[in-house]
Amino acid sequence: MPAVVGSVTIVNIGSSGVFHIGDVFAIRPISQARTFAGAGSFNVGEVVSVYNYQNTTSVNDNDVVDQPIFNNY
Template sequence: MPAIVGFAQVISIGSSGVFHIGDVFNISPISTAKTFAGAGSFITGRGISVYNESSLTYTVDDDTMDQGIILNV
C-alpha cells in the first residue's frame, strides 16, 4: 500500500546497509559476515552480571559456503 512520507534525513549508512521507505519487492544483501563470540558478548544495559565458569567458543566451520551472494545484484 503506497504511503506519503515527509522529509527524511540520513546521516550515514554502512557499506552493506539498506535505507528503505515505502513498498519493496525484494531487498538482497550484497555482503556477508560471520561473527564468533562467547557467552555474554553482546549483552548491553545497566547492572548486568554474567557468571560463566567455563566458556568455549567453537570457531571451526566446515562449510564451504554458508550463503551465496552471487545472484544478488
C-alpha cells in the same frame, strides 16, 4: 534530475556503504559476515552480571560457504 555538485570530500566509506552522485534507478549494496560469540557477548544494560566460568566458543567450521550471495542485482 541533473544537478550541479560542488566539492565533495570523502573521508571513509564502510565495506557495505554506497556513495553515489547523480541519477540512479536502484542501489543495492551486498555484504556478508560471520560472527562467533561466546556466552555473555552481546549483553547490554546498565547493570549486567555474567558469570562464565567454563565457557568455550568453537569456531571450527568445515563448510566453505554458509549462504552464498550470487545473482543478487
